[in-house]
């Protein structure tokens with residue numbers, strides 16, 4: 001028991017240290033300058049294409065205007081299938097298609113719009129180019145898929161700065177009522 005306790009504490013401390021490193025490097029490099037993480041471009045697309053509007057910054061999804069977005073943390077899709085899902089959306093659900101020409105000049109799941117009857121997925125608010133779709137898929141693979149519960153360090157890493165939205169993930173001060181999520 002004690003051994004587990006210590007291991008847990010060590011992990012929590014490590015997470016804090018990494019969290020601080022994240023915010024320090026991000027401040028030092030700014031948002032656009034050559035930041036070291038190769039998936040930063042994908043993260044920017046995750047924000048700009050509003051994946052986070054439905055899947056949330058942490059990817060766990062939940063109820064929203066697009067219906068219940070599945071958890072990208074728990075997804076079992078391969079890179080290829082993630083790319084296909086982003087480009088073609090998911091028929092019969094709120095997951096929009098992001099590839100210009102999908103179901104029109106480009107077949108999706110072997111089908112064009114005429115074959116889809118009432119099953120067309122919604123069109124995304126703005127289209128993404130093929131390499132942007134790959135970039136956001138690589139971001140999901142590197143930072144979201146397979147992760148367990150969202151942490152404070154991840155949250156700060158996502159927003160690239162201290163964000164009030166991250167306070168709810170602070171474990172050491174979670175007891176303080178100020179940091180509890182507001183009732184809705």
Ligand code: HEC
Pocket residue numbers: 045046049050051052053054055065066067068069070071072074075076077082085086090093094095096098136137140
């Ligand atoms: C309008 C809301 C909405 C937006 C915007 C959105 N999604 Fe989704 N997404 C969904 C919904 C709803 C599902 C669940 C579909 C289902 O029930 O099968 C989903 C499913 C997925 C899946 C499949 C997960 C699995 O395990 O089957 C992936 C991958 C995905 N979305 C990635 C993205 C990415 C990346 C973006 C941004 C480029 C994005 N989504 C934007 C609503 C959205």
